[in-house]
Amino acid sequence: MITGRFLAKLDRLGIAFIILMLAVAIIVPVLALAIPAKSAFAIPPYVVALMGKYLCYALLALALDLVWGYCGILSLGHGAFFALGGYAMGMYLMRQIGARGVYANPILPDFMVFLNYKELPIPWWGFNFFPYAMAMVMLVPGLLAFAFGWFAFRSRVTGVYLSIITQALTYALKLAFFRNDFGFGGNNGLTDFKDIVGFNVQADATRAALFSISAIALVIAFILAKAIVTSKYGKALIAVRDAESRVRFLGYRVENYKLFVWVVSAVIAGIAGALYVPQVGIINPSEFDPGNSIEAVIWVAVGGRGTLVGAVLGAIVVNFAKTYFTGVFPEYWLFGLGALFVLVTLFLPKGILGWLSSLRRKPTPAPPASLAERSTIAEEGGSAQ
Amino acid sequence: MTIPENPLLTRSLLYLDGVAVSFDGYKALRGLSLMLEPGEMRAIIGPNGAGKTTMMDVITGKTRPDEGDVYFDGRHNLLQLDETEIAQLGVGRKFQKPTVFENHTVSDNILLAAKAPREVFATLFGGARAREQETIDRILETTRLTDHRARLGGALSHGQKQWLEIGMLLAQDPKLLLVDEPVAGMTDAETAVTAELLREIARDHSVVVVEHDMAFVRELGVKVTVLHEGSVLAEGTLDQVSADERVIEVYLGR
Ligand SMILES: Nc1ncnc2c1ncn2[C@@H]1O[C@H](COP(=O)(O)OP(=O)(O)OP(=O)(O)O)[C@@H](O)[C@H]1O
Ligand SMILES: [Mg+2]
Numbered sequence: 138m139i140t141g142r143f144l145a146k147l148d149r150l151g152i153a154f155i156i157l158m159l160a161v162a163i164i165v166p167v168l169a170l171a172i173p174a175k176s177a178f179a180i181p182p183y184v185v186a187l188m189g190k191y192l193c194y195a196l197l198a199l200a201l202d203l204v205w206g207y208c209g210i211l212s213l214g215h216g217a218f219f220a221l222g223g224y225a226m227g228m229y230l231m232r233q234i235g236a237r238g239v240y241a242n243p244i245l246p247d248f249m250v251f252l253n254y255k256e257l258p259i260p261w262w263g264f265n266f267f268p269y270a271m272a273m274v275m276l277v278p279g280l281l282a283f284a285f286g287w288f289a290f291r292s293r294v295t296g297v298y299l300s301i302i303t304q305a306l307t308y309a310l311k312l313a314f315f316r317n318d319f320g321f322g323g324n325n326g327l328t329d330f331k332d333i334v335g336f337n338v339q340a341d342a343t344r345a346a347l348f349s350i351s352a353i354a355l356v357i358a359f360i361l362a363k364a365i366v367t368s369k370y371g372k373a374l375i376a377v378r379d380a381e382s383r384v385r386f387l388g389y390r391v392e393n394y395k396l397f398v399w400v401v402s403a404v405i406a407g408i409a410g411a412l413y414v415p416q417v418g419i420i421n422p423s424e425f426d427p428g429n430s431i432e433a434v435i436w437v438a439v440g441g442r443g444t445l446v447g448a449v450l451g452a453i454v455v456n457f458a459k460t461y462f463t464g465v466f467p468e469y470w471l472f473g474l475g476a477l478f479v480l481v482t483l484f485l486p487k488g489i490l491g492w493l494s495s496l497r498r499k500p501t502p503a504p505p506a507s508l509a510e511r512s513t514i515a516e517e518g519g520s521a522q
Numbered sequence: 523m524t525i526p527e528n529p530l531l532t533r534s535l536l537y538l539d540g541v542a543v544s545f546d547g548y549k550a551l552r553g554l555s556l557m558l559e560p561g562e563m564r565a566i567i568g569p570n571g572a573g574k575t576t577m578m579d580v581i582t583g584k585t586r587p588d589e590g591d592v593y594f595d596g597r598h599n600l601l602q603l604d605e606t607e608i609a610q611l612g613v614g615r616k617f618q619k620p621t622v623f624e625n626h627t628v629s630d631n632i633l634l635a636a637k638a639p640r641e642v643f644a645t646l647f648g649g650a651r652a653r654e655q656e657t658i659d660r661i662l663e664t665t666r667l668t669d670h671r672a673r674l675g676g677a678l679s680h681g682q683k684q685w686l687e688i689g690m691l692l693a694q695d696p697k698l699l700l701v702d703e704p705v706a707g708m709t710d711a712e713t714a715v716t717a718e719l720l721r722e723i724a725r726d727h728s729v730v731v732v733e734h735d736m737a738f739v740r741e742l743g744v745k746v747t748v749l750h751e752g753s754v755l756a757e758g759t760l761d762q763v764s765a766d767e768r769v770i771e772v773y774l775g776r
Contacts, residue, residue: 370645372630376623383621386582387694388609389640397642 151363154446155356162352166345182341185348189416191456192351196409198436198452199358199445200402205434206443207366208398209378211296214303215406216430217310218278220420222407224314225277227327227420228261229270230338234331247329248322258320267334274411275404282403283396290392290399295381304427311425326421327414338415351412355449358405362445365398374398435478441488450489525607530596535560535698535728536581541590543576543752550576551587552752558698563724565739565760566732568749569772574732575618577749578700582615583608595697610640614696618703618732620683624676628667628686631675632658635690657693664719665689680707688719699729705738717741736760 165188169180197219204210236243240250244257263269285306289299317323336343365371376384377391385391414420423429433452440451455477462470485492531537536558543551551573558564566574579585580592583605592600600608609615623631636654639645662668665685670678678686684704691699704720705713717738723729724744733739739746739760746763748756750772756763763769 365646368646369633369648370642372626372634373645375625376634379623379625380621382584382605383617383623384634385605386584386609386615387635387640387690388606390606390642393642397646 147363150446151359154359154449158352158356158359162349162356165352166349169345169348170342182344185341185344186416187460189344189348189351190413191453192348192355193409193413193416194433194436194456195449195452196351196355196358196412197406197433198440198448199355199362200405200409201433202437202442202445202448203362203365203402203405204399205437206445206448207371207378208374208395209381210395210399211300211434212303212402213300213427213430213434214305214307215402215433216427217303217307217425218282218403218406219410219413219429219433220307220310220314220422220424221278221281222274222410223414223420223424224321224327224410225264225270225273225407226411226414227330228264228273228321229267230330230333230415231322231327232261232265233333234329237331238329246322246327248325252317260320271411274407278403278407278410279400282400286396286399290395293392304430307425307430308427311422311427314422314425322421324422326419326423328419328421330415330418333415338418344416347412347416351416354408354412358408359445359449361401362405365401366445370394370397432474435474437488439477439481439485439488441490441492444488444490447488447490454489525598525603525611528597528599531593532557532596533560534558534593535562535595536730537591537593537596538577538581539591541577541580541587541592543573543580543585543587550752551580554590554749554753556747556754558728558730561728563720563729563731563742563744565742565744565746566730566749567734567736567739567746567763568755572749573752574749575702576752578615578702578730578732581608581700582613609694609696612697613700614691614694614698615700616684616687616691616702616704618706620680620687622675622678622683622686622690624674626675627672628675628678629658629662629671631686632661632689632693636693637695661689661692664692664722666715681709681712684708684716685719688716688723692723695727697728699723699727701729701731703732703734705733705735713738714741 165180165185168178169182169185172179174181197215200218201212201215204212231246234246238247238250240247242250245254249257264273289302294302313319314321314326315324321327330338332338333343336346366374373384373389373394377389377394381391384394410420410424432455436452436455437448438451439455440449441447455474458477459470459474462473481488487495534557536556538554538556541551541554542549554573554577556577566577568574576585580587581594581600583600583603586601594600594608594611594613598611603611623634626634633654636657638654639648659668662671665688667682667686667689670682675683675686684707688701688704691701701720705716708716713735720729720731720742731742746758746760747754748763748766748769755772756766756769758766
């Protein structure tokens with residue numbers, strides 16, 4: 138991961154992506170703030186917020202691609218890490234409301250006053266302090282992923298079974314967060330935010346800044362992910378994806394290889410959630426919904442698994458389509474999403490990016506195309522004799 | 523990682539005693555005993571289903587036997603270790619069905635196998651060093667894959683995959699090499715080259731080779747162990763075992 142050596146490895150697509158994202162991070166706020174609203178180039182504030190949301194989803198997709206595309210861990214619960222990061226940010230934002238809440242309690246958020254809390258529960262301590270809250274944004278998903286991965290990878294749970302447990306994880310968290318006595322706002326979640334590090338969360342300038350920060354976070358995460366997957370560690374990771382048991386016979390501690398990328402991925406997902414919450418203005422238990430995690434898998438599949446840039450592209454394209462279709466034919470969106478997934482798996486097994494690069498006739502070492510293929514390879518690796 | 527070490531129990535590099543394995547009641551190994559001296563090369567023959575591959579599975583930690591002892595290097599009880607630890611002790615393996623990393627180039631396959639620190643942070647921050655690159659070049663040369671170094675493992679022919687796997691073994695530089703059917707599916711010319719390659723490897727490694735191809739075993743010219751129904755039927759030179767009545771009956775006389 139030494140910079141010089143790394144830059145040499147960065148392909149043209151990667152460089153183009155970084156430049157584009159940085160340009161977007163500058164141009165969008167300028168067009169949103171500095172141009173008169175009547176101008177044809179002006180970007181209305183709601184569009185900035187919407188695009189900021191897409192970038193957070195793109196960051197989640199990148200995190201998912203790191204584990205699924207490069208290590209073969211099909212997580213159906215990445216939404217849990219996203220939501221946990223979101224809750225950590227939400228708790229900070231709640232504490233910032235202070236005495237401006239409906240009940241004007243300087244310490245307790247409104248929902249706690251309403252539920253007759255006498256004092257602030259311990260998990261909420263310190264969340265008024267921004268650096269502490271940001272540390273929690275990364276630590277909570279990271280530690281959960283570490284604990285989960287430690288047991289799952291050590292006991293060699295793989296394939297469909299692992300996917301099912303990740304799904305169960307996010308579902309269990311959803312049920313827990315739904316409960317009022319769990320202490321995180323229950324059903325309603327956390328909302329009515331006022332300000333973030335002293336700036337009004339609703340203000341156009343804050344929105345634009347959050348958008349830029351999301352774009353920059355995406356670039357940093359991309360560079361980090363690219364450095365990981367192009368290192369020798371990344372090569373070993375791809376080897377684990379394709380023939381896990383073979384890697385063990387070469388003397389690699391496969392569970393540690395999985396655990397590292399799993400935790401990194403969960404932390405990135407947590408950051409994505411934390412950037413998402415101030416831009417949408419709410420976090421509630423529905424963010425833990427298993428359906429959200431599955432949607433994220435579809436973004437990655439549509440964009441092109443194991444390409445990083447493809448994951449980002451997939452998240453943006455699918456969510457753009459979602460915004461459009463839910464506006465035009467709200468009832469049919471889910472069918473559309475399902476159809477999209479089926480069509481892509483059938484006709485573009487390597488996703489949009491894989492399809493584009495095959496048009497350019499450049500053979501790329503892409504991962505096994507579909508889930509079915511993936512599982513046969515896993516079996517061959519497992520039963521290699 | 524620390525691997526438990528016992529006092530020296532045997533001078534043999536590999537020591538199997540009374541190893542029994544059963545799969546759903548079917549006894550794949552029944553009281554298999556075998557000893558390999560340091561530096562020795564041994565050929566193992568036996569009809570299909572004799573338990574040759576299962577024996578390698580036991581040695582490398584893939585299959586846990588129901589009974590018996592397996593010691594490596596006189597000190598290490600392999601039954602207490604997992605695949606990773608056994609590989610790190612210096613036991614390398616070539617699989618019967620060649621398994622290379624299909625989405626990696628030939629040289630990356632060798633890089634991944636090459637003897638080097640295997641911890642996450644070592645591979646994360648350390649790239650291919652000049653010395654590693656030299657090793658890779660040398661092995662590509664030996665296995666005649668230099669011209670194919672940039673091709674993906676999955677794109678190689680069957681014979682080339684076999685050689686690549688042997689190359690990966692060489693890169694790993696283990697004390698003991700377990701080689702399962704290295705010439706299956708090879709042409710006569712390729713087989714001769716492989717025999718030469720293995721003899722070369724055997725100069726500074728201990729090797730166990732499983733093979734059906736008698737011409738190949740003859741070419742190796744080493745001590746032969748005949749397995750039958752999960753235990754040793756005969757041991758000696760190829761001529762000695764070929765003359766053995768029981769061997770003729772169960773194997774050569776088929
Ligand atoms: N995982 C397993 N489950 C059930 N039976 C197995 C398993 N592995 C091996 N066997 C059986 O154990 C017996 C020995 O198999 P093994 O693969 O060791 O034979 P082999 O000597 O390597 O034969 P070949 O020359 O065909 O490779 C065979 O009858 C095989 O069907
Ligand atoms: Mg066999």
